[in-house]
Amino acid sequence: MGAGRPRAFDVDEALDRALEVFWRQGYEGTALSDLTAAMGISRPSLYAAYGNKEALFRKVLDRYLDGPGGYLRQALLAPTARAVAEELLRGAIRATTAEGRPRGCLVVQSALATGEDAAPVRRHVRAHRRASQAALRERLERARAEGDLPPDADTAALARYLWTTVYGLSVQAAGGAAREDLERVAELALSTWPS
């Protein structure tokens, strides 16, 4: 039994091209013809390798989180709550205003409001946002337990506040805001941090 004709493209590399398109145009704004053109493969190859448009998007989202959108994971490793907050905001700014990459955050702008057909995708990215918020809250709870935050700190509210700022920064970045301007915003946002 032979092993078949080898794939003529790199699956992960093509995934990066698809990421770029979904990131820039959103889920509903991206047609299969946009994807195949950017990925340099034919439609049947796309379906064979990734399933369908929705499945491809989910794979793209996973790859985004392992790559340019991985600033949360990075930030959670910081030693103090304050450092976590700083890393999160600075990482978000870096990711949403990187040179040669689409502006903004895939998780925010790819499927924030959609028609009925894309509702599963909308719920998927929403679930991811919620999970990220919960992960940050848990990290802040640990920080509180370690005496790194005041005993009466509202970790849920702080996590929500930080993510609210990240989302806002992402919208600003999508609108073309300059990186230095966003860094000033992050400074202001952090100046409210409990010490």
Add this chain to the structure above:
Amino acid sequence: MGAGRPRAFDVDEALDRALEVFWRQGYEGTALSDLTAAMGISRPSLYAAYGNKEALFRKVLDRYLDGPGGYLRQALLAPTARAVAEELLRGAIRATTAEGRPRGCLVVQSALATGEDAAPVRRHVRAHRRASQAALRERLERARAEGDLPPDADTAALARYLWTTVYGLSVQAAGGAAREDLERVAELALSTWPS
């Protein structure tokens, strides 16, 4: 010369139905069939009354800003910079979490990332966001001139910070966050305000 057959629907009322759909589904996620179904009119009636999909969206956006999205205009009238900031955030929360209305902000979620066809719409809402930011900055400059803000206050950064928070709150609201939770976020955001 006669006056012709009278229109069988109310133009503004139908516009409100269209607003609801664009607000919930975004520009690209909304099909003409969604619009005509919600507005209770036929396709040619829509084109005769509003132009085309893009022109209808622009009319919808104007109506949004005169209605549920009019919290900026309201906030700018507040007597002090601090009151303007409070009004802006509380107004945004009210608008993005109103009962019986779509969650989130039309200006944020209707065309944040789009395909090429919807690029004019994306630029249009982006231009509106920028104008709103400029209007707030001018209001804060006046406040500074009136001694309402410290002489060295960075009004541009403060305006950007406030709008960043509004955008973030809008994303949170679109994701289903509870109003009370967002009010806690707004409190935190305002605690950094210069006095």
Add this chain to the structure above:
DNA sequence: GAAGTACTATACCGATCGGTACGAAACGAG
């Protein structure tokens, strides 16, 4: 080399997209 297998490109599918032609219907003016 033959057989079996997995990928490739072309060409196509029904459905839906945004937009419109057309004739009937409902009005005011004469």
Add this chain to the structure above:
DNA sequence: CTCGTTTCGTACCGATCGGTATAGTACTTC
């Protein structure tokens, strides 16, 4: 009642949507 005008519903337009059938091609194994 007729005419000019405007809106109405139906039925349609070409283009594009997401997704697939089919047949050929490139590879490994025997």
